[in-house]
Amino acid sequence: MNMQLSRRQLLKLTGAGAAGSALGAFGFGGAEEAMAQAVRPFKLARATETRNTCPYCSVSCGMILYSLGDRSKNARSEIFHVEGDPDNPVNRGTLCPKGAGVLDFIRAKTRVKHPMYRAPGTAAFKQVSWDWAMDRIATLMKEDRDRNFIAANKDGVTVNRWTTTGFLAGCATSNEAGWLTWKVTRGLGLIQVDNQARI
């Protein structure tokens, strides 16, 4: 759900109309109007605006992400500007030095772009396919689960737990991803599950 008519678009529409009529009223016709039209329009004016939330601390400042690309099929969006969301009642449009720099996080050189694998004893990562990586991880997990799953404790009580693999959930995944993670980890029988709340 993006805003149907963004604030920028609204400004552009109303602003352009007012400027046009004002120019006319002051008698600047012809040449000036042509020149005004020739000025390169702001990139922001044709940007797509998306409401999002700052990924850092828990104030959850509202953010507006500006991207190029109109979301049509095969068009690739690229975020090029970030502003605080003035409608958000908590941050009221402000961002701190972290939030204001978030564009460089999205574009960080150290973003992981492909599945990478480091084999035992080696000194480098090498690129692998998703399919290979996920097959390998699933196989390793199943082997460990099959070998170490505890169906019943020493008193014969059904406990269905798996203690030799652990899972650290983070702090910036969404609630929805968190719920799916809970389902999957507990579904597999994992109990070594924790998140960033303690740290």
Place this chain on the structure above:
Amino acid sequence: MTNSWTDIKNADIVLVMGGNAAEAHPCGFKWVAEAKAHNNARLVVVDPRFTRSAAVSDYYCPIRAGTDTAYLLGVINYLLTTGKYHAEYVKHFTNASYIVKDTFAFNPEEGLYSGYNAERRTYDRSSWDYEMGEDGFAVRDLTLEHPRSVFQLLKQHVSRYTPEMVERICGSPKDKFLKVCEYIGSTGNGEKSMTIMYALGWTQHSYGSQTIRTAGMLQLMLGNMGVPGGGVNALRGHSNVQGLTDIGLLSQSTPGYLAMPTDREPTLASHFANRDFRPLQANQISFWQNYNKFYVSLLKAMYGTAATKDNEFGYAWLPKIDKVYDTLQQFELMHQGQMNGYICQGFNPLLSVPNKNKMRAALSKLKFLVSIDPLETETARFWENHGEFNDIDSAKVQTEVFMLPSTCFAEDEGSFTNSSRTLNWRWKAADGPGESRTDTVIMADLFLRIRDLYAKNGGAVPEPIQNLDWNYVQARNPSPDELLRELNGKALADLKDPTDPTKILRRAGEQVDGFAQLRDDGSTMSGCWIYSGAYTEAGNMTARRDNTDPSGLGVHPKWGFAWPANRRVLYNRASSDPNGKPWSARKQYIHWNGSRWVGPDVPDYAPTLSPERAAGPFIMNAEGVSRLFARKLMAEGPFPEHYEPFESPVANVLHPKTPTNPAARVFKGDMEVFGTAKDFPYVATTYRLTEHFHYWTKHVKLNAIVQPEFFVEISPDLAREKGIQNGGWVRVFSNRGSVKAKAVVTKRIPVLKVDGKTVHTVGMPIHFGFIGETKKSFGVNTLTPFVGDANTQTPEYKAFLVDIEPLASGPAVS
């Protein structure tokens, strides 16, 4: 938070302690500025450093790191001796009048409560409870005079924390402490309120939970819970750490703070039987009596149609825990070689978890490690040699490591829950780079591959896997929309109105309106009962963007969705007196209008329960009142007590024989590497900088430009003593490791007199590591001790011991 960011503007006093909101939460801190500018509020800061919050405060008082419990108990003692507490609130809305069992005892010389087992470092807590009457209800004395009433026991307990004792323990000058007491005491009257803002400065101690409890007790003494501008407000440090905790991603937890089953609860019936939520007063309502409804609805969300009454809704398939597997426990087991696989989803434990050298040794023992992260982390590259910053021989590390690219916040949709408990939906702005995938796609892929392997080849106990409900439109890509609907819950059969069976509340398949509609007979499902109401038949409530605030009190009831039940201030029934009349016109919030509870917020109470019934306002407690005495709920005692950090520069002046938390879990080997003041004379503390977020923004160019490298802060006195120049290189070392840094010599680090002894503090920002745009660094966790809070196992990052010496030059940079 019990209250909200925007509610802070209603405060008359803002106490910032155990946090530094101006630095770490700047855009939330604006509400403190708002309170000062428009509500004539005063900001009081108590901190070991003269922080950015202190710089804009009306009053600043220094304190030795790690002594906040003693300080706050001193404030409670001040309130009790001067009478500056809210007597009516304490009498009616807390358990001050409850009589404690005569077997309960506290020995002030030993610093121990009744029931201690020194060998196991745990308590038998059976005596930490109320005396029960023959009618089955707890005994009370509303005069508060009974010698074993909670009130009298508390009075006696805190009487040791005189202003003089606070000065001896905390190093806070008596006159400054008393000035802070005056500010705080000015709110104990119903006319004014104080908010408390804290963060990891309180949690990251071996007794952090008790410090926060003391703050809660203080607010109850003052009548500041449930009122505008009041509350105990955890600022929370990560964008969705509130949400992921709500969802139960902690070893002992489930979504909505129900409990994971244990070995002692082989059946669902036994799990329920262990949870007795019967009211402790004849007139009381106890909300947790709905526990079974939430639990069964969760099991239905987990196992779908496979969960039936006959199989106790699949309860047997849920893993049972034999102990808490928090991060410290996990790494201890890993270090012992008892773990084979580890998956980090957006988590960088090599820098986040204490004792980096132990971390690296532990990770090296794994068979496989998976990092699912938008960024390359030190953890994913723990096996890589980075000179003295990460000195390791890759050839010797046999761990298989996978680094999987996940999308970041801008490239995915879904909700985050902020510190005000408000869920805000976010929309996707662009695709992630390269082959990155969303966390949901990665988790679904992993699960489906494992499920397929079990279907094809069989294996150990496949039933829990096969029966996990996976009824998503696209199995490989469950949508955030579907998942939030699942969290909210829906009717699985027509839900009849219990008061009028001819009426149907919700048809089968419809989303429930809230947790009140959940059932324990399998006719409803809900992944997380406290999120029930977030996605109803009316749509996605977390996506609401109406920022109006009709009351002007910062409630914003139509912005997003706040759990529970869209309530913005918790315990808000307590804003009115027992008769339902506001304590004051100034702090009016929820009151009784003769037929129901009304106000700008959703009442935290049964909406039409008349005050005549005299049920208490804290309906989550079986007592109906809040607890100054915690009964059996805390590991180290029902009242907080001052214990020193495991590494402390001074003896515990109250009970030298029990200097530290007697119930904290310490693993073998970690106790041995605690340092002593003889070898490591200075108190070290760690913190954030406004330019950086945890270990992420060191990857971010702009932030790396403004704050490019690790440094330590010391006072001019200590610098002179040690011959350290401002900007010069130093080595800081603890009994676990050593780091090199540039020194910032600053008056912002006070020098304290503690019981006659000069105590220096060394301040160290976190944030730096050996990957990213900032200059390579060691990680402050090279120094920190491997011990956690006795209740939550949050590691002791805020107070430990180091030594410091000048260096001729910095580390070799490769």
